[in-house]
Amino acid sequence: MGREFVEIFDEWVHTYDDSVYGKDKEYEDVFVKYDEILQAVADLAISPVVEFGVGTGNLTEKLLARGLQVTGIEPNEAMRQVTAEKLPDLTLVDGDFLQFDDKIEAKTFVSTYAFHHLTDEEKAQAFRLYAEKLPAGGKVVFADTVFESLQAKQQKVDFEASRGYVNLVEDLNREYYTTLPAMKELIEAAGFSVEFTQLNGYVWLINATKKSESGR
Numbered sequence: 001m002g003r004e005f006v007e008i009f010d011e012w013v014h015t016y017d018d019s020v021y022g023k024d025k026e027y028e029d030v031f032v033k034y035d036e037i038l039q040a041v042a043d044l045a046i047s048p049v050v051e052f053g054v055g056t057g058n059l060t061e062k063l064l065a066r067g068l069q070v071t072g073i074e075p076n077e078a079m080r081q082v083t084a085e086k087l088p089d090l091t092l093v094d095g096d097f098l099q100f101d102d103k104i105e106a107k108t109f110v111s112t113y114a115f116h117h118l119t120d121e122e123k124a125q126a127f128r129l130y131a132e133k134l135p136a137g138g139k140v141v142f143a144d145t146v147f148e149s150l151q152a153k154q155q156k157v158d159f160e161a162s163r164g165y166v167n168l169v170e171d172l173n174r175e176y177y178t179t180l181p182a183m184k185e186l187i188e189a190a191g192f193s194v195e196f197t198q199l200n201g202y203v204w205l206i207n208a209t210k211k212s213e214s215g216r
């Protein structure tokens, strides 16, 4: 489940790092401050860490540089190959946000630029699963494109269409980019407190902490 966009990365794997460092004009605004965004996520993580949608391993490198223990979970085989070559000592396995080895320990689940591959119902399911697996005080730290409202999303789509960014517009209409109120509701319903911080014109930092059983 949630794997319907995995094959897109069979092609994108070859140019993904060019895109994130500004060489793809259409995605330039999405990836503004890319390194700072990944660092913000890495800085909030506590070990051991499980990372979803590892891609080419750019967030992973920042987690490892902090000395954290990391298990990478990535459903795309081509991405796994690229990252295994870059980071040969990393434990990197097939899996996704909803299906991964039950025995993997985590105090933090992290991810960047990937959670929008799940529908909102799947996002809610994912947070319920993380609540089961994490101890009180355990964290989910994600950075991804989220919109303040459906109207704000439509304004962004219209703006990108007006400058002829057809691939980006297709992406924004195809995948499951949600709103801050919807994200807040599903995260709190799963038993987390959450703070959101805007990191660029698209991406928000989602910093969720599992509450204790008493709700504090």
Ligand SMILES: C[S@@+](CC[C@H](N)C(=O)[O-])C[C@H]1O[C@@H](n2cnc3c(N)ncnc32)[C@H](O)[C@@H]1O
Pocket: 001, 002, 003, 004, 005, 006, 009, 020, 052, 053, 054, 055, 056, 057, 058, 059, 073, 074, 075, 076, 079, 095, 096, 097, 098, 111, 112, 113, 114, 117, 118
């Ligand atoms: C845009 S890339 C982001 C890569 C990296 N995290 C980064 O920040 O540069 C999205 C990644 O999520 C992966 N992905 C797609 N569907 C997924 C799912 N359901 N669960 C976990 N990862 C998924 C893709 O294969 C791809 O590697």
